[in-house]
Amino acid sequence: MTRLNQTLSLPDTITDAGTTLPYHHTIRVEQLTFHYPQAQRVAVHDVSFTLREHQVLGIAGATGSGKSTLLQLLMRYWEAENGMIRIGDVPLANIPLAELRAQYAYVPQDGFLFSTSILENIRMGRPDATDEDVYEAARLAAVHDDIARFPDAYNTLVGERGVTLSGGQRQRVSIARALISHAPVLILDDALSAVDVETEKQIIGHLKQRKEQTLIIVTHRLSAIEDADEILVMAHGDVMERGDHQQLLTADGWYSRMFAYQQMEQNLEAAS
Template identity: 50%
Template sequence: MRLFAQLSWYFTREWRRYLGAVALLIIIAILQLVPPKLVGVIVDGVTQHTLSGSDVLMWIGVMLVIAVVVYMLRYVWRVLLFGASYQLAVELREDYYRQLSRQHPEFYLRHRTGDLMARATNDVDRVVFAAGEGVLTLVDSLVMGCAVLIVMSTQISWELTLLALLPMPIMALVIKRYGDQLHHRFKLAQAAFSTLNDRTQESLSSIRMIKAFGLEDRQSALFAAEAKDAGAKNMKVARVDARFDPTIYITIGTANLLAIGGGSWMVIQGTLTLGQLTSFVMYLGLMIWPMLALAWMFNIVERGSAAYSRIRSMLAEAPSVVDGEQEAPAGRGTVEANIQAFHYPQTTRPTLENVSFTLKPGEMLGLCGPTGAGKSTILSLLQRHFDIDQGEICFHGIALPQMKLDSWRSRLAVVNQTPFLFSDTVASNIALGKPGATQEEIEHVARLASVHDDILRLPQGYETEVGERGVMLSGGQKQRISIARALLLDAEILILDDALSAVDGRTEHQILHNLRQWGENRTVIISAHRLSALTEASEILVMQHGHIVQRGNHDALVGMPGWYRDMYRYQQLEAALDDAPENTADEEPANA
């Protein structure tokens, strides 16, 4: 019953719908009390020869009219009650999605995608079912049960009613115990479903890699193990669930046995007529539904309570990065970074130490260094995915934590090292951040990203559906479409996180040339492993183990010993060797 208290905010707000449904349920319960009474009247009238045939037909007609009215009223209250519960589903999912969108990477380091999806679908469905069907069964069982008890006690015999109800307290205690077991086991079953959901999501997302490595059998075995575990936990739930109905039916059978035995003795003694006993047994039959409904209500409400606790735990998590209060100042500004120390959550060793730079409007900052040196971490801090432990990053002299996140991030256009495309058209993917963009604007940024010709070669050009995660495109095409998407935002600061790694050298050169023209008076930050992408940078930071080991422009770094010069020479030699076969092939006809 905890769930009803937890959802009281919604019941209070939607009180008109719920009150209307409850009122109709009460009217239906009262109407359902009439037929057993009429049957008793007919039985006594026929056995005592006090009713004519026309009277019998009249009472039968009344019962038919009541049945039609009950049918119509049931339709209306279902619309009211279940309409309210479905609206709750919409609101819960909206709140849940909004909460997920407010979270930062630290949150997604702790929670798996499959688990988050399970809470948004399966758990919400359980809560909604309890808020609809649970309320129905609670009200219906209480109203019908109380009404039947009152009629049986006042209109027939309170002694026989008390005798028939002797097994009920025992049943209530047993069902309460079942409900507690169900709550615990269903929570474990939902957690197992989340794990299974996560395994499914990972397998589908990485299906290409699984096939490339021939891991189909291994992944199938892992999935089968997760499915077996989920099935075992659900079987434990089913075992508890299966105990409800037998307990109810044993109780009802005992009640009927006591009612018929005691009632027969009362008929023999003359304190009860045969028609009254018939009515009593029919009323007792009407008690079957309230008792079954009450047990079912405990079942679905405990499931809903377990599911709602999982949803609430997620909604209660505050974002690790707190929103600021100031709007980002208008106009182009200088970015100043002084990162004294930063480490990721649940790690003790600093990821960055003593990293500082100043980036004026129109300048280009290059970041390079070995894998794991801290380049992407700097870019994450610039986007304020995490807060710095010691130090600060300022824009227009204002520290980033003081500015509103949306206001600051609206000044950024970001292309990540792993591009993501939605299952939509190429044009829609490019216009993701600016849905109202014209076709001319989309094609313009596609040309800047050197992907326009590739798009035209697709089956439907810009209207081609790229499939989930851009499955039909190459890595280079996805990167260039992502660059076009960022350029369309026309933001003040462009961040490229190793965004040219999948394109060839000639295309990279063309894109960088276009970016220099596009980026006039705009700030550009490029992280790259291929150093040819950084030759035009105003300043280059060479990172190693979270520290700056070298800094300067390209010409200065090439002229001093260190990682940058060695890597640049190596990459130049590698490029020359790659071009050698082409040059040899070009010279052979001339030598011939």
């Protein structure tokens, strides 16, 4: 308990002095630059974009290109040294931290599941949700049929960190938990990496039809962002390419080459 209290008593490195709430959820990023403490190399450099309400933003790039750092800056886990991020034209520093974090439903690649039932794991996204709300979120995340096949269905205990589920099932339960929330912005941080391409397309299709949340998809598998309104391709912290899917294919850059390579991989897997 002494060690826990030492951790809990550490002061937050982010100043929480905001008093203004955003009146809409358009995200504007202007010339954003950030270094991690003690790091020599820039993590995010001069990044700018606008994501309007209910649009889909895709972010791609190799490991270490700055994708996850950009997400952490959007949620103000770090303070950017240069540039500005606004939600609804309100700078992040002017929004109370609790309200800012409530703007996002964030699904990481390895979503944490608790040692309780699948129903309760999903309901944690909104504790007052009805059972039918949970079922609908699971359908949107394309995991309802999997759950229904378990002997105890939604009452199945998943074990610590969800060890009794497959990687794809854990990711989809985590997505369902995010979908059931009322957060205006849904972030999938490589959260579809463990599902097959067909299931991925089904989930993305469901999300685009909802029109209830703005969607940010960070992915290595480019098929997940084919229908995004805008795609940012990052490398070494910079946005190297931007545009929609067709524009990036025409540009014949990293995106075009990687998409062709991944399509060839999928065709070979299907043939075998």
